[in-house]
Amino acid sequence: MARIDLVDLAHSYKPNRAEPQDYALQPMNIRWDDGGAYALLGPSGCGKTTLLNIISGLVRPSQGRVLFDGRDVTDLPPETRNIAQVFQFPVIYDTMSVFDNLAFPLRNRGWKEAEIRKRVEQVANMLELSGELKYRASGLPADAKQKISLGRGLVRPDVAAVLFDEPLTVIDPHLKWLLRRKLKEIHHELKLSLLYVTHDQVEALTFADKVVVMTSGEVVQVGTAQELFEAPAHTFVGYFIGNPGMNLLPCTVQDGMARIAGAAPIALSLEAKAALTGAGGKLTLGIRPEFVECLASQQADAVEAAVLALRDLGVYQLGEFRIGSQTVVAKIRSPVQAAAGAPAWLRFPPERTLYYLNDQRVA
Ligand code: ADP
Ligand code: MG
Numbered sequence: 001m002a003r004i005d006l007v008d009l010a011h012s013y014k015p016n017r018a019e020p021q022d023y024a025l026q027p028m029n030i031r032w033d034d035g036g037a038y039a040l041l042g043p044s045g046c047g048k049t050t051l052l053n054i055i056s057g058l059v060r061p062s063q064g065r066v067l068f069d070g071r072d073v074t075d076l077p078p079e080t081r082n083i084a085q086v087f088q089f090p091v092i093y094d095t096m097s098v099f100d101n102l103a104f105p106l107r108n109r110g111w112k113e114a115e116i117r118k119r120v121e122q123v124a125n126m127l128e129l130s131g132e133l134k135y136r137a138s139g140l141p142a143d144a145k146q147k148i149s150l151g152r153g154l155v156r157p158d159v160a161a162v163l164f165d166e167p168l169t170v171i172d173p174h175l176k177w178l179l180r181r182k183l184k185e186i187h188h189e190l191k192l193s194l195l196y197v198t199h200d201q202v203e204a205l206t207f208a209d210k211v212v213v214m215t216s217g218e219v220v221q222v223g224t225a226q227e228l229f230e231a232p233a234h235t236f237v238g239y240f241i242g243n244p245g246m247n248l249l250p251c252t253v254q255d256g257m258a259r260i261a262g263a264a265p266i267a268l269s270l271e272a273k274a275a276l277t278g279a280g281g282k283l284t285l286g287i288r289p290e291f292v293e294c295l296a297s298q299q300a301d302a303v304e305a306a307v308l309a310l311r312d313l314g315v316y317q318l319g320e321f322r323i324g325s326q327t328v329v330a331k332i333r334s335p336v337q338a339a340a341g342a343p344a345w346l347r348f349p350p351e352r353t354l355y356y357l358n359d360q361r362v363a
Contacts, residue, residue, distance in 0.1 A: 002068040002160035004032040009064030026218040039204035042214035086153035090145035094138035161193040262324020269350040272363035284356040291352035292330035295345040302345035
């Protein structure tokens with residue numbers, strides 16, 4: 001297993017590149033520590049597969065270096081990198097038994113049969129494939145085949161890392177939930193470095209200790225679930241993580257207060273005041289729906305809002321409000337302090353209200 005460093009890495013599929021948009025990956029520096037469980041999360045087309053293929057060696061980066069434990073592997077072919085990769089769709093030998101499929105990577109490395117049997121049984125057991133070991137892979141349903149692919153990825157204990165590229169795409173939702181948890185347990189048990197690519201935030205957050213969030217070829221934050229939730233470093237993280245995502249409201253700062261057009265000024269934390277006074281650029285106020293407080297009567301530090309809709313979701317009410325021309329969403333815990341058609345007052349607690357200058361968090 002290895003620590004993986006990407007140093008000044010960038011990639012373009014185009015022969016002539018001039019603009020940043022010609023690049024599938026913008027310049028980045030990332031370190032993945034040995035033994036970690038990481039997720040790479042971002043919408044379709046943001047460059048996740050490209051990044052994974054650069055690590056495995058299927059794609060050579062147009063710029064920068066890939067290091068495994070400090071050793072430069074950028075120019076090495078995939079088969080010498082000691083990486084296991086699991087793809088979106090099953091890659092297995094249909095004519096072989098499940099056992100032989102799982103044993104294949106070990107036989108290739110010259111393992112002894114007794115050792116192979118032990119390891120294959122261990123991995124099959126973890127993936128709940130023990131009952132299927134003697135069957136031919138061709139007769140099995142798609143999700144069992146994908147479990148074989150996962151098993152083939154996990155069977156070698158000596159790999160630098162196991163890379164998963166949206167491996168649960170073909171799996172039905174219930175089994176998906178189980179497998180995600182299974183992979184996390186397997187990570188603990190086998191102590192492999194795992195890098196898991198997905199566009200699904202729930203998948204990323206349940207699987208990984210650390211999530212790398214990407215958009216448009218750029219890594220915008222690396223953090224734990226809590227860090228991504230409480231302190232998004234970029235407006236994209238605020239918007240993409242959470243359900244619904246963070247409220248992002250264009251604002252200005254005047255006289256030490258934030259102003260959303262058409263609303264009363266909002267007090268800034270000391271930190272925000274220091275960071276924003278005199279700052280130029282596109283300024284955005286960000287607050288998660290979970291942290292917006294809804295009050296039934298006017299208070300000095302609350303902003304008047306029109307109630308557009310309230311939906312009762314059992315544990316909370318999802319409220320939709322309008323301030324000036326902006327829509328604000330709030331998760332309101334009981335007792336309900338608002339009614340559709342009536343005014344309400346929203347409070348943005350300063351310690352939960354973040355500010356973004358040109359999409360980067362400043363406070
Ligand atoms: P993701 O896995 O996040 O969906 P990809 O890494 O597959 O994203 O793609 C990133 C960008 O690079 C996309 O704009 C895609 O169209 C482009 N791309 C991917 N593979 C190739 C390729 N082989 N040749 C040219 N462009 C590609
Ligand atoms: Mg992809």
